[in-house]
Every structure is written in structure tokens, then in C-alpha cells.
Amino acid sequence: xxxxxxxxxxxxxxxxxxxxxxxxxxxxxxxxxxxxxxxxxxxxxxxxxxxxxxxxxxxxxxxxxxxxxxxxxxxxxxxxxxxxxxxxxxxxxxxxxxxxxxxxxxxxxxxxxxxxxxxxxxxxxxxxxxxxxxxxxxxxxxxxxxxxxxxxxxxxxxxxxxxxxxxxxxxxxxxxxxx
Numbered sequence: 638x639x640x641x642x643x644x645x646x647x648x649x650x651x652x653x654x655x656x657x658x659x660x661x662x663x664x665x666x667x668x669x670x671x672x673x674x675x676x677x678x679x680x681x682x683x684x685x686x687x688x689x690x691x692x693x694x695x696x697x698x699x700x701x702x703x704x705x706x707x708x709x710x711x712x713x714x715x716x717x718x719x720x721x722x723x724x725x726x727x728x729x730x731x732x733x734x735x736x737x738x739x740x741x742x743x744x745x746x747x748x749x750x751x752x753x754x755x756x757x758x759x760x761x762x763x764x765x766x767x768x769x770x771x772x773x774x775x776x777x778x779x780x781x782x783x784x785x786x787x788x789x790x791x792x793x794x795x796x797x798x799x800x801x802x803x804x805x806x807x808x809x810x811x812x813x814x815x816x
Contacts, residue, residue: 684730685711691719691728695807696800703796710811718810724748724769727807736791736814738784749810752791754782765795772797772805778815790816 649671685708692699711717716732725748729741737744737752744751753762757780768775774796781791792815798807 681712681714687728688717695798696802697806698799698801698803707809707811714813716812718744718749718812720749720808720810722805722807724808736783736789736812737781743784752781754780754786754788756780756788757782769795769797769808789814
């Protein structure tokens with residue numbers, strides 16, 4: 638379960654106020670929500686650290702602005718998917734599970750085709766494929782399918798990632814559900 642940071646802050650403030658004023662309205666629930674928000678923020682920080690480690694391991698040439706953009710998206714709860722140049726999934730953020738029903742372990746080693754289904758628009762897929770073959774960023778809204786077959790619309794941006802020598806090594810997608 639993901640909760641927004643503003644909601645978690647509001648609950649934390651209500652809990653703190655109840656402690657100051659001596660009121661005990663739902664303290665356990667407030668405390669649990671506060672703990673959940675803290676755990677989520679801590680996990681996102683670990684994911685950001687892992688993403689930075691991947692960049693170091695693969696010698697990515699990534700401007701600070703771009704790196705900060707990915708960090709902000711992760712902190713905001715977006716799903717990130719890293720593929721190699723052949724589009725095999727190497728890593729996903731934990732939010733991938735909530736959005737798709739696939740755990741990161743289930744997705745690694747597969748391609749994003751596992752998310753496509755009968756009503757996924759072939760013209761959009763073709764445009765995306767052609768743009769990525771030219772090593773350009775692409776943005777699209779795409780009808781995908783969860784593991785259980787339920788359709789959802791995914792807004793995504795896929796960026797090519799280069800190493801220090803200028804070689805295309807990976808693609809990194811930022812995704813979020815819009816339905």
C-alpha cells in the first residue's frame with residue numbers, strides 16, 4: 638500500500654497534536670500510518686541509492702539534471718524499469734509490483750512485452766520501437782495489462798542511457814498509471 642507523503646505528514650501531525658493535547662483518538666492507526674510512510678520513504682531512498690550504484694557499475698554518462706529527475710520521480714512513487722540495449726528487463730523499482738502485479742523478480746530477464754495484450758495499440762508500439770532504434774527518448778500512453786489480465790493505461794517515458802564512451806547500453810523507463 639502506497640500513501641502520499643502529504644497524507645502521511647497530515648497523519649503524523651494529527652498524531653503529534655493528539656499526544657500534546659492528551660487526546661487518544663485512534664493512536665494505533667496514526668502510529669501505524671506514520672511508520673508505513675517512514676518505511677516507504679526509507680525504501681525509496683534505498684532504491685535511489687541502488688539506481689546510482691547501477692549507474693556507477695555500468696559507467697553511465699548521465700547529466701546531474703537527468704539523474705535528479707529520476708530521483709524525484711522515484712521519491713514521488715513512479716515506477717522505473719531498466720532494460721539493457723536489447724530491451725531485456727534488468728531491474729525495476731518496487732512500485733512495478735503495485736502497478737503490474739509482477740514482482741521485480743518475475744520481470745527480470747523478460748521484456749516489457751509481458752505487459753502487452755490484445756488491445757495494446759500496434760501503431761504506438763511501432764512508433765516507440767522506431768524512436769528507440771534511433772536512440773531517442775520516447776513518450777507515450779500505452780494500454781498495458783496486469784499479471785491478472787486487467788488493462789490499465791500507462792504513461793511512460795523511455796530514455797536511452799549511454800556509457801562514458803558514448804555507447805548506448807541501457808534504456809530507463811519512467812512509468813505511472815493514468816487510469
